[in-house]
Amino acid sequence: xxxxxxxxxxxxxxxxxxxxxxxxxxxxxxxxxxxxxxxxxxxxxxxxxxxxxxxxxxxxxxxxxxxxxxxxxxxxxxxxxxxxxxxxxxxxxxxxxxxxxxxxxxxxxxxxxxxxx
Amino acid sequence: xxxxxxxxxxxxxxxxxxxxxxxxxxxxxxxxxxxxxxxxxxxxxxxxxxxxxxxxxxxxxxxxxxxxxxxxxxxxxxxxxxxxxxxxxxxxxxxxxxxxxxxxxxxxxxxxxxxxxxxxxxxxxxxxxxxxxxxxxxxxxxxxxxxxxxxxxxxxxxxxxxxxxxxxxxxxxxxxxxxxxxxxxxxxxxxxxxxxxxxxxxxxxxxxxxxxxxxxxxxxxxxxxxxxxxxxxxxxxxxxxxxxxxxxxxxxxxxxxxxxxxxxxxxxxxxxxxxxxxxxxxxxxxxxxxxxxxxxxxxxxxxxxxxxxxxxxxxxxxxxxxxxxxxxxxxxxxxxxxxxxxxxxxxxxxxxxxxxxxxxxxxxxxxxxxxxxxxxxxxxxxxxxxxxxxxxxxxxxxxxxx
Numbered sequence: 001x002x003x004x005x006x007x008x009x010x011x012x013x014x015x016x017x018x019x020x021x022x023x024x025x026x027x028x029x030x031x032x033x034x035x036x037x038x039x040x041x042x043x044x045x046x047x048x049x050x051x052x053x054x055x056x057x058x059x060x061x062x063x064x065x066x067x068x069x070x071x072x073x074x075x076x077x078x079x080x081x082x083x084x085x086x087x088x089x090x091x092x093x094x095x096x097x098x099x100x101x102x103x104x105x106x107x108x109x110x111x112x113x114x115x116x117x
Numbered sequence: 118x119x120x121x122x123x124x125x126x127x128x129x130x131x132x133x134x135x136x137x138x139x140x141x142x143x144x145x146x147x148x149x150x151x152x153x154x155x156x157x158x159x160x161x162x163x164x165x166x167x168x169x170x171x172x173x174x175x176x177x178x179x180x181x182x183x184x185x186x187x188x189x190x191x192x193x194x195x196x197x198x199x200x201x202x203x204x205x206x207x208x209x210x211x212x213x214x215x216x217x218x219x220x221x222x223x224x225x226x227x228x229x230x231x232x233x234x235x236x237x238x239x240x241x242x243x244x245x246x247x248x249x250x251x252x253x254x255x256x257x258x259x260x261x262x263x264x265x266x267x268x269x270x271x272x273x274x275x276x277x278x279x280x281x282x283x284x285x286x287x288x289x290x291x292x293x294x295x296x297x298x299x300x301x302x303x304x305x306x307x308x309x310x311x312x313x314x315x316x317x318x319x320x321x322x323x324x325x326x327x328x329x330x331x332x333x334x335x336x337x338x339x340x341x342x343x344x345x346x347x348x349x350x351x352x353x354x355x356x357x358x359x360x361x362x363x364x365x366x367x368x369x370x371x372x373x374x375x376x377x378x379x380x381x382x383x384x385x386x387x388x389x390x391x392x393x394x395x396x397x398x399x400x401x402x403x404x405x406x407x408x409x410x411x412x413x414x415x416x417x418x419x420x421x422x423x424x425x426x427x428x429x430x431x432x433x434x435x436x437x438x439x440x441x442x443x444x445x446x447x448x449x450x451x452x453x454x455x456x457x458x459x460x461x462x463x464x465x466x467x468x469x470x471x472x473x474x475x476x477x478x479x480x481x482x483x484x485x486x487x488x489x490x491x492x493x494x495x496x497x498x499x500x501x502x503x504x505x506x507x508x509x510x511x512x513x514x515x516x517x518x519x
Contacts, residue, residue, distance in 0.1 A: 022369060031208065115437070
């Protein structure tokens with residue numbers, strides 16, 4: 001049998017359990033909403049303005065660097081699996097590949113993009 | 118083959134006989150048996166999860182010089198069940214401006230992302246949900262669903278605290294995913310496979326001996342991925358009250374909470390599987406699969422204990438320090454470690470015979486130690502320079518006379 005069927009079963013059962021728990025709570029719990037209860041919680045004071053405001057996107061650069069390294073590491077996994085069979089030459093090739101991407105990290109670093117400010 | 122040697126296969130064959138006896142097609146019977154097995158595994162996990170609530174509360178109490186829950190049942194063991202009843206009958210409040218669909222899906226995804234991780238956990242030599250040949254990548258992919266649930270919960274709550282908490286947590290999670298992925302490459306290199314079963318089978322010598330630095334980096338990255346102190350930016354109580362789950366109440370909050378505990382336990386298990394031999398313990402796993410499960414759970418509990426120990430000992434780190442630590446120290450170190458591991462593994466390949474194995478192990482161990490020491494020295498000299506810069510007397514501003 002295809003092993004991915006099992007993964008699908010895990011997905012389904014993994015959803016059924018929390019849905020069941022929340023469903024039972026939904027049946028048992030009292031439902032008495034009122035406008036005061038449903039206000040946004042903010043330590044006792046009224047919220048000023050919309051909550052979906054734009055925050056400074058320091059995350060943008062981090063997300064970009066993350067994407068590059070994430071994809072890189074995924075490329076490295078097949079290399080890692082066959083490393084034992086391929087020998088020293090493949091190791092050196094892999095090292096060159098890593099160093100090229102580390103150069104990218106160094107460039108980002110020198111440009112001051114890794115500062116959280 | 119008796120029940121005690123291979124319980125899963127015996128039970129599956131027995132059920133298969135019953136189902137096909139009813140005239141059910143074989144594929145459907147297989148899927149049904151798989152469904153039952155998965156359901157039992159996940160139900161048992163939920164029981165473990167309930168016990169974890171008790172363990173966590175008892176341990177944090179001990180760390181803080183308190184007694185912890187001790188009224189309900191012996192040692193307060195019934196306490197988590199009382200907690201569940203309370204969570205079930207709490208009113209579920211949805212804030213007025215919330216995005217209802219996303220708001221309700223987030224806690225379910227949070228729990229699911231943890232539960233599906235157990236698909237690739239090898240419990241015993243013959244007990245494994247799925248032997249995926251890309252098991253390591255599956256772990257990372259399932260973890261990404263957890264990240265998604267946090268940003269969903271934080272964004273949909275229509276609360277500024279929740280949104281800031283979610284932003285921070287996601288920044289930390291995506292950052293620390295890089296060293297984690299990189300250290301997961303090390304068992305892959307050593308075992309020559311991405312499958313978790315093959316990684317455990319390959320550990321006749323625990324990988325922590327071949328790569329102690331890798332195990333350490335994995336632990337640090339795992340704690341950050343879990344969003345636990347000292348990396349609990351999302352929940353920074355003193356500034357964000359509770360972070361991304363601030364508006365959740367009742368069972369929905371319970372799902373986030375239980376998911377977090379089970380996540381920590383699961384990563385204790387992965388630490389054991391990747392670096393501490395999984396279910397292997399001096400041949401004990403060959404005696405009985407039940408003993409193997411006990412060994413794995415014991416090791417997972419030790420990993421969980423270490424994660425708790427770190428959580429209740431260290432203070433929260435500022436977010437800029439945390440991201441700086443990751444990108445400027447941990448990530449370069451992890452990649453240097455891959456290079457060193459790959460090189461040493463290839464150079465010492467001839468020594469991987471039973472007689473000269475000790476040379477191989479010693480070489481790997483010492484190269485790791487050397488790299489760790491070098492990295493620490495670089496970090497130390499950097500912090501000395503920084504301290505000298507910060508503590509240097511401010512130059513007196515000369516004015517007027519010139």
